[in-house]
Amino acid sequence: MDKEPGNYEVLTATEVDRKLTLTLDKGQTRYVRLNISMGFFVGHVFPELVNPVDGVKEIQDCVYIGSQKP
Secondary structure (H helix, E strand, C coil): CCCEEEEEEEEEEEECEEEEEEEEECCCCCECCCCCCCCCCEEEEEEEECCCCHHHHHCCCCCCCCCCCC
């Protein structure tokens, strides 16, 4: 996803809210991993900022299946 430079917030919500704030510089790529842990009633999802080397490695086998922008 292409975003303008600036400050961003990734928020996940189940039984509890988890928030990650990050700054995106011009031309920068950031990677956020969504981790899941067990909660009392449902799983908890929490975002984690990942360094670029690990981010690239973790998504190398992923394929985009959405529609292309016109």
